[in-house]
Amino acid sequence: MTNHWNDIANSDCTLVIGGNPAENHPASFGHIMKSLDTGGKLIHVDPRFTRTSAKADIYAPLRSGTDIAFINGMIKYVMDDMDKNPQNYNMTYVTEYTTASFLINTSFKGPVELDGLFSGYAGGVNETDGAKRTYGKSTWTYQLDDAGIPKKDKTLKDPNCVFQLMKKHFARYTPEMASKVCGTPLEKFLEVCRTYAATGKIGKAGNIMYAMGTTQHTVGTQNIRAYAILQLLLANIGIAGGGIQAMRGESNVQGSTDFGLLSHILTSYLKQPQNTDTTLAKYLERTTPTTKEPNSVNWWGNTPKYMVSLLKAWYGAAATKENDFAFHNLPKVHAGKNYTHIALYEAMEAGIIKGLWVWGQNPLVGGPNVNQERKAQDKLEWLVAVDLWETETANFWKRPGVNPADIKTEVFLLPALNSYEKEGSVTNSGRWIQWRYKAGDGPGVAHDDLWMMDKIARKLKELYVKEGGPNADSILKMAWDYGEDHPDVHKVAKEINGYNLTTGKLVDGFPNLKDDGTTSCGAWVYCGSYVEENGKEVNRMARRDPTPDTYNIGLFPKWAYAWPMNRRIVYNRASVDLDGQPWDKEHPVIWWKDGKWTGDVADGGAPPIKVDPKARNLPFIMTAEGHAKLFGPGMAEGPLPEHYEPWESPIKNPFSKQQYNPAVIVWRAAEQGTVDKYPIVGTTYRVTEHWQAGQMTRNLPWLVEMQPEPFCEMSEELAEEKGIRNGDRVIIESARGNVNMVALVTKRLKPFIMDGKIVHEVGMVWHFGYTGLATGDSANLLTPHVGDANTTIPEYKAFLVNVRKA
């Protein structure tokens, strides 16, 4: 989240798209309600009318997989309206704080000229050769002046400036086209545009909330890019009640991301080293951005300090300047190789991966094309599953339809403690790191994750000493000292915060980290969370002081700790004008008064732009440009969001000949369903009563009673066409498999009328499996092994199926 949960109450309009907070983030709805209590509006855009839609002022249906057509249509609406009514928008923000004025390489071409593609594509339209489904980005660049600074036209008139290129790009996304592609009634679409565009006015705030309905598409990352562009044009980033909120699906999933759960990052979003990084210098050169923009803060320019401090935390005394701070002990990935979920299970099936450690997750319910993944797991030599209950993943060897004797995998099940049976921190979606205490003992021999990890690390060290082995130093040289019997969670938290190694004291804030080996820090964004105040160690994460902030906008700066630097709203410098005065004086986030910043912790900290024109004080401190990037050259499939149909789609892409995302990896081309066999759009989701892959909830009687079985929601029209009555058992089939579920026939799903053609959509819950108190088919028996071009998150949310009565 750019903002945080409490801040939603400050919003004049909340746009929920690709999310269902009432059902999947029920506590969040209290904050949304607060915004509604004070006259705010709620818009819900979703294929289904859900418990969130029931509370919305406006509900707009859209066909799964068409977010970009919808949001691009909104962007066009805003850009057209800016021409007519510039007084309704914050044009200073757009000109000064975004890259709208930046001039782009004259050789750059976009989908208007290239039939859906951008310049630099290695293949042709609808390329099937995987090696050519990629872009060279030499034309996705800025025009530079002699000093290497991007050229700008602050009148926004130059035909090659980003603003004009956007006008050309988004011109095709007319309301009629948005309505035709998304299946949203035209008037409903326009109502959304009118209502949300009203937040562009200075003093108004609009906030976009999304979840997996946005990300789990082949264009998932571009969906979010589209939201970002819309929010920047409306000057909604950095302000109270604004921003883009990723609603995280698990209590500590923000924390796990902060700690490098994903394959492309280390802790705190430092990039994962790869085989071409033969020295620390080479790694730092590749991963540290530079800037010629005189006022850009370019915070990532500090990468060397954070990386060296991380190596000092991990390798301690064994990390010296002479040995590149033990950089060579870090495992490296192969450049260009994919290490995400789908790729891992493909590698398992190919016999490349022989062992799997599954820690608090249940991929054999949650993974895409889960039939294939179940079979892939059969090839493992060993499996370790850590969880509170036996899961489908742990029990795969005795799943229905297999003979346990045929499966040779050795399986270890380690019983774990739940979050209330251990002490530690939990980081919520709003980046608040909150300390929790142990409330009770767990059952039997269950242990907490830290205990297990400590035992394993120590045993590994012992074995390496005894037996040796490849890369022994990676383990042997690791600094590992968290106490003898049970590891001390406070020692871990302090290591994460970091030390000044000269004084031995805790470091208070990452501006104090160094790249010379004199500081250590396990996760730089958490630096400042556990510090020394007046000679006493203070765990700021444990603070429970509800004192309001200076301007009483719900920041609660003394409640727990928020990364980075206890900043509650990131990019908050965009909430003030060039003089440091807030755009919205009723809800000021920061305010330059009497020569200093007041309110939230200001990004960067330098004086306002007009107060000190030489300072590094541009608001978007995490970009090298210092400006927010309307034009995003870092993306795999193009610097501006372009609509492509899902990998499996009921229609031909009306915007271009390029049918689906030209840069995605296709693993199983033969398993692509076609509309003649599978004419119905399928999507998957969760319900309030169950949690993720169900291991936590399908064993609890109260929850099982409320949602005992998997179901498939469908419209009354589709049910009638197929002769299905509410409550019947139905079979839903895709090119990958089929499931048997209860039909839930409802008015809340309606067929989409697109260009006169009727397209049906059905929705299925995916929580279920063959283990636990409540069992049933997971919708993931149907979903495809294809993912987003940037992240490879699977396309769970839009695929093709057919439905019949069982």
Added chain:
Amino acid sequence: MAEKAILYDATRCTACRGCQALCKEWNENDEVIPAVQGGVKERNRGSYENPKDLSTRTWLKIGFNEVEHYDKLDWLFSRRACMHCTDAACVKVCPTGALYRDEAYGIVAYNKDICSGCGYCADFCPFDVPRLDGNRILGKNKMDKCVLCTQPGLNRLEIKQEPACVKTCPTKALVFGDRDTLVATARQKVAALKAKGFTNATFYGEKELGGLHVLYVLNDTPDKYGLPVDPKFPSTATAWQDIIQPLGWTVGGLTLLGLAFNFIIAREAKMTKELPGKAGKGGKKHVAE
């Protein structure tokens, strides 16, 4: 002490059903499903709503009603549990005094120890709330219903805690407090809804049956939420308590049994006709699935 009440604002309810789950957990009504592998009795019947009905182990249940009103589709959620009527028919007909009006809180309290299991409360409740297991004529089982978290040993009110359902509500759709205050709040909420264009918005529970201790803010008429529009104190309940029941005690067990049996069958037919909200036993189901 001022009378207490729960205010349920249906326009704030997201049907997360935290209340339904916590009601069971707090009141130790969770044994309904055997916790064994594969052992689930419950089925999905084409609805989010489950279990199917209130029971001796389900004292609170959220209903889901799909309606089209004000020119658009809506999904109305409704809380179903004991309404804690002031003029409570169940109290009137209870032969043992197990059900009684709690003077401190104004709610319909219950002394389970002296319940004879006769089932008259279930028969006469205009909201069809009390439930008994098994054979009510033989009186083998005890009645159960919401007692607003005043069960002995689990009494939240006496330790100045709100009922469990209120405690868990994330959107403050459920609020507990002095009834007078909540009545004023509810009036304001309904006025605001009407001003917003919900012309049929209703404050339900203020006057019904002498005043309910569960108050409802609705954005439409009660029937849209599966609530009886004009719940009445059954006139037969008075007759039952004041004439037939004493007579029954004097005539003796066998006569009582015969009378009761006749009476129940006759009245059952009559109630289905007279009280639409009471429908459900063979009648039209009043909560959409």
